[in-house]
Amino acid sequence: MKVKESKEIRLQKVVTKTGAELYRIIVSPSLFYLEQNPLKPSKYGVAYKELKKAYPDFYMFWEIKNGKFTGRLLTATFLDRDDIDRFIDSIITDESYKEYEDVKDEF
Numbered sequence: 032m033k034v035k036e037s038k039e040i041r042l043q044k045v046v047t048k049t050g051a052e053l054y055r056i057i058v059s060p061s062l063f064y065l066e067q068n069p070l071k072p073s074k075y076g077v078a079y080k081e082l083k084k085a086y087p088d089f090y091m092f093w094e095i096k097n098g099k100f101t102g103r104l105l106t107a108t109f110l111d112r113d114d115i116d117r118f119i120d121s122i123i124t125d126e127s128y129k130e131y132e133d134v135k136d137e138f
Contacts, residue, residue, distance in 0.1 A: 056092060056105075064092035064105050086110070086118060 041057040045065075053066040069080040075091070082089050088109035094101040110118055120126065 054090070054092070061097050063095050065095055067091040067093060085121075086114075 038058070043055045043057065044052060045055050046052055047068065049068075049070070051068045051070050053068060055066070056064040058064070067075055067079040069076060069083055079091050082091075086108050090107050092105040092107075094103040094105065108118065116129070
C-alpha cells in the first residue's frame, strides 16, 4: 500500500464527573470523538448498553468539534470471523451480500 496521508491520533481513557470510564479519540485540538456513556439513562445510553451485551467490542463515539456535539456518530466493532455474518444480518435485512465471495484486498 502507498501512504497518501498520515495523521497522529491519540486514544485516551477518561473518567466523567459521574465516574463512567469512556474512550476519547483525539484527532486535532478542535476535533475529538467521545464514547457514548452506557450508564447514562438516555435513548442512546440504553441502546449502547444493549448493543454492548450482544457485541462487547462494539463502540459508539460522538463527534465533538470546536467544543460542540455535531450530532454525528462514529461506530466500530471488532468481530471474530464467526460473528461477522451475524452482526451484518442484525443490521441489514437484505442477505444478497452472501452471494459474493470473500475477497481480501492486497497490501
